[in-house]
Amino acid sequence: MNTLKFTANENDGKLWQVSNEQIRHQLCRVNELHNGQMKAFEINTGSVNTSVLLIRQDNKFYAYANKCCHYKLPLSKGVLINNRLRCFAHGACYRVDTGDIEDHPGHGNLPKYEVEIVDDEVVLIAKKEDLEKLERIKIPEDFEIEPKPIVAIIGAGAGGFTCADMLRQNGFRGRIVLLTREGTLPYDRVQLSKQPSKKPQDLLLRDQSYYKKTKIELLCDSEVTNINWITKNITYKQLGNQLKSTPYDYLVLATGLRPRKLPSSLLGHDLRNIFYMRSLDDADKLVNKVKSPDINNIVIIGDSFIALELCGWLTTGLNEKKNISVVMRSKVPMLRIFGERIGHAIQKIHESNGAKFYSQATVTEITGHHNVVKFVELGTGESVPCDLVLVAIGSDLCTELYENSPIEMTDDGFVKINERLETSVDHVLAVGDICKYPLRVFNLEDINCQHWQMACSTGHQAADTILRYYLGQTKAGVRSLKTDFYTTPIYWTTQNNKTTIRYAGYTRDPENVIIHGDLEGEFKFVAYYIVDGYVRAVAQSKYEPLSSEIAEVFFHRRNIRKEDIEHDIWQPTKDYLSIVVEQSHLNHTTAIVNSHITDEYIQEFGDKQNRPALRGDLYMNYGTPQSGPQATCLPIGVGLSYDELTLLSCDVHRNSQNVRLFDIQTGRLKHTITGNQQMKFHRPSAVMSNARNNILIVERDYIYITEPDGRLVQTIGHRSIKQLYGIALFRDRYLLTIDSKATDNQTAENSRLLLFDPSSGQLVFEKPIVINRESEDILKEQNINHIQGKILPETTSKPRFLAVHNDNIYIADLGRSLIYGTSVRNQFEYSCTTVFGGQGRASGEMNDPSGLVIDSGGNIISADSKNDRLQIFSSNGEYKTTLKLNERIKRPSGICTNRAGTQFYVSCYLAGCVRAFNISY
Structure with missing residues (x-):
């Protein structure tokens, strides 16, 4: 029996073995699931009924509980990209290789199970008690804390709680003091406006046993009154106005928002039966009052998320009918969030449920009887009857503690923080709604996005920042921690319970x-x-x-x-x-969209002198290594099939002229695609795969698209083409290549970029590649010229390889030993943005640069052909490092990587094979 163990699983197949403690369950055959795919399997035994999610990635299987830790919805309906699994509904995101939460909302990690490969069958192995768990908390049973350091967190909302939670689960062993002015355990605040009648115990983020197990010191009913920034001491007031204090080594400000009150200048602002919504106590009071038989007319002032969600609950979530009116200053509800058309549609939904809207209206007075609200008077002269007024007109920042302090604030009153969530005071961080931060996913500065997920994500980043200090910058445990805040804002709203x-x-x-x-x-x-x-x-x-x-x-x-x-x-x-x-994965030689290990390395170590080497350890040769005049294989282009099960290699030896397909795991030659009457092979130089596992082959005059077995699907070409080199996917739609001999006189300056639409086969764009001495001088003046070595004449130019990152195209000029960075904007407006390299052997120089790969951070990995090395440059051409390989790569040509960015495949032209390296540091 052949057995191979992994840590992942799933299946709806046979039950092999059940014991009191463990089950073995056959899920599927190995080939039923390809890389990048997942499937849910129902496990139904006499004692266990659950759903398990099986994921295959990088030829490994992973098995997890199929329920998101947030609201327990099926993850099998979610989005799987590289090492990230995102829930379809609310966007919680988990690492595929560990099951740990990567982004929020939600807290907790996925329960993870073991799998084995037994005679080509995927078998789940799990304890029954683990299959019954809804989440996994990474706290050992014998957990003990240390007296120092102390992290104090002011505020136990989404940001504050998440910071405490992620600190403890990711290895922090010091004290964590979590202070909240509320009298309850931290809870899911966003549910208050959607389901205000929900039981408080059903809203808790964690029960009391969690705080006992993690030894997080949760101080409820504790209002911070003073922070001594010099002595690092917090004073807080508890019930009975008893003053206490606690020291801190790290301080996290998470004080959040409070509901904006009606102005004191408004007549009637202090009448009874005026309600606001922020806390569990607010929700409890509102629900009890709304259910009173004497409450028939309810007026909501405002058109915020809270206003409209409560409107939906009041019109569709009560047993008894109420008269609901919404008074708002805007033309339609949520105008500043969704725009007029969607706002108008939202209004019609609520109107169909009985709500009445007063648009572009201002409240001039609230009149009452016996000190209880009776009418809301509008600037239009209308009087809206009311027995209860619900005010939802926005929020104010709770930042009084930081006024006149060393904490730098923005002009509009937010706490200013950097990418690591650090304030202007050492070891003081801020999270959540009170701060402005960079939103790097869109390259924006000073953004404030007041949503639950963003508060959680800032709390997570603050924890990672503190952990980096605590664990030390060089320990291996730091590697999984985020260096800088990086997330996509995501939120949801429910308008009428449906x-x-x-x-x-x-x-x-x-x-x-x-x-x-x-x-x-x-x-x-x-x-x-x-x-x-x-x-x-x-x-x-x-x-x-x-x-x-x-x-x-x-x-x-x-x-x-x-x-x-x-x-x-x-x-x-x-x-x-x-x-x-899917198509962002099409061209593994040019567009890497995962969190690439080279990007992680550069982010972590930058230009530090005492950094570890970025290593490449040989683990496979594809083809028989050979050299000299007896060589029968000269590989150039290299790529991977979409499912990453097959290596694609272009062989330009005069006796071969073919594309070879190798089994990625065994190195065995599976198939060879050769020329025929339909496909003329003179020098197949580049290859890639698409999401259908078609193979795209760049030949001298054409791009051929074939089935994996070599059957021709489509031929793309143009009568003016003379000599094609390189291939990449551009804008997730077009095929990009180089015509290196564009005119009859065949001067290198007339090489051009070509874009083809593969759906029609039409040439949609062509642009000369003109990087002459004049262009280089202009770039030098703009400080974007990183040429280190000798500049060769323009007449030696030989553009051969290319790579794409977003709208940036990088071209390797083998003849001049340069790499050009270009940018294409809007409707194919083309410009040169950088040039780097230059002939030589020193770091940053190159000699016949060939294959290119772009990682997730936009860094460029270049095969330096005649120097037999792989160099890494930043997106603007600044030299970063050289990979330390344990096996020589003789004349490296094409290069590609798997989606995880952990394995590099290098065509070794003079070794007659493709060499695969595991990348690590």
């Missing part, structure tokens, strides 16, 4: 929107919000998991262009956006 809108991204201009779907009837739509020609946010209803898919598109810094979604051919549906995500 109608849900899910939103991902960020925009300040909700009117610049393209909407597809039905707003008036079924309320099934997709809204794309456009900024500078690109989609930067999406709102959708009934198109799951679209918002989560686009959140991942944004996270991986892929662009969706306005023209991609405004024409009929690019229908804004789930299917289209799935293609966008």
Whole structure:
């Protein structure tokens, strides 16, 4: 029996063995699930009934509970991209290799199970008690804390609680003091406006046993009155006005918001039966009062999320009918969030349930009888009868503690923080609604996004920042911690217990929107919000998991262009956006969208002198290594099949001229694609795969698209083509290549970039590659010229390889030993942005640069052909490091990597084989 163990699992197949403590359950055959795929399996025994999610990634299997830790919805309906699994509904995100929570909302990690491969069958092995768990908390049973350091967190909302939770689960062993002015355990605040009658115990983020187990010192009914920034001491007041204090080594400010009150200048602002919504206590008082038989007329002032969600609850969630009126200053509800068209549709939904709206109205007075509200008077002269007034007109910052302090504030009163959530005071961080931070996913500065997920995510980052101090910058445990705050905003709103809108991204201009779907009837739509020609946010209803898919598109810094979604051919549906995500994986030689290990290395160590080497350890040769005149194989282009089960290698030896397909695990030659009457092979130089596992082969005059067995599907070409080199996917749609001999005189200066539309085979764009001495001088003046070595004449130019990152195209000029960085904007407006390299052997110099790979951070990995090495440069061409390989690569040519970024495949031209390396540091 052949047995191979992993730590992941899932299946709906045979039950092999059950004991009192463990089950073995056959899920499926190995080949039933390809890399990048997942499937749910129901496990039904006499004592266990559960759903298990099996994921295959990088030829490994992982098995987890199939319920998201947030609201227990099935993860099998979610979005799987590289090492990230995102819930389809609310956007919680988990690491595939560990099951740990990667982004929020939600808390806790996925229960993880073991799998074995037994005679080509995937078998789940799990304890019954683990299969019954809904989440996994990483706290050992014998956990003990240390007296120092002390982290004090002021505020136990989403940001404060998440910071405490992630600190403890990721290895912090010092004291954690969590202070809250409320008298309850931390809870899910967003449910208060959606389901205010929900039982408090059902809203808790954790029960009391969690705080006991983790030894987090939760201090309820504790209001901080003073912070001594010099002595690092907090004074707080508890019940009975008893003053206490606690020292701290690290301080996290998470004081959040309070409801904005009616102005004291408004007559009637202090009458009875005026309610606000922020806390469990607020919800309890509101629910009890609303159910009173003497409450018939309810007026909501405001059109915020809280206002409209409570309107939905009042009109559809009560047993008794109430008269609900909404008074708002805007033309339609949520105008500044979703725009006028969607706001109008939301209003009609509430009106159909009996609510009445007073638009563009101001409240001039609230009149009462016996000190109880009776009428809301409007500036229009109308009087709206009321027995209860619910005020939801926004929130104010709870930042009084930081006024006149060393903490730097923005002009509009927010706490200013950097990418690590650090304030202007050492070891003081801020999270959640009170601060402004960089939103790197869109390269924005000083953003404040007041949503639950963003508060959780800032708390997570603050914990990672503190852990880096605590664990030390060089320990291995730091590697999984985020260096800088990086997330995609995502939130949701429920309007009438049935109608849900899910939103991902960020925009300040909700009117610049393209909407597809039905707003008036079924309320099934997709809204794309456009900024500078690109989609930067999406709102959708009934198109799951679209918002989560686009959140991942944004996270991986892929662009969706306005023209991609405004024409009929690019229908804004789930299917289209799935293609966008899939196609971002099409060209593994040029576009890496996962968290790449080279990017992690550069982020962690930068230009530090005492950094470890970035290593490559040989683990496989594809083809028989050979050299000298007896060599029968000269590999150039290299790629991976979409399922990452097959290595693709172009052989340009005069006696071969073919594309070889190798089994990725065994190195065995599976198949060879050779020329025939339909496909003329003279020098197949580049290869890639698409999401259908078709193979795209660049030949001298054509691009051939074939089935894996070599059957021709499509031929793409143009009568003016002379010599093609390189291939990449551009804008998730077009095929990009180089015509290196564009005119009859065959001067190198006339080489050009070509873009083909593979759906039609048409040439849609061509642009000369003109990087002459004049262009280089201009770049030098702009301080974006990073040429280190000798500059060779323009007449020696030989553009051969290329790579793409977003709208940036990098071209390796083998003849001049240079790499050009270019940018294509809008409707193919083309410009050169950087040039680097230059002939030589020193670091940053190169000699015949060839294959290129771009990692998730935009860093460039270049095969330096005649120097037999792989170098890494930043996106602007600054030299970073050279990979330390334990096996020589003789004349490296093409290069590609797996999606996880952990394995590099290098065509070794003079060794006659492709060498695969595991990358680590």
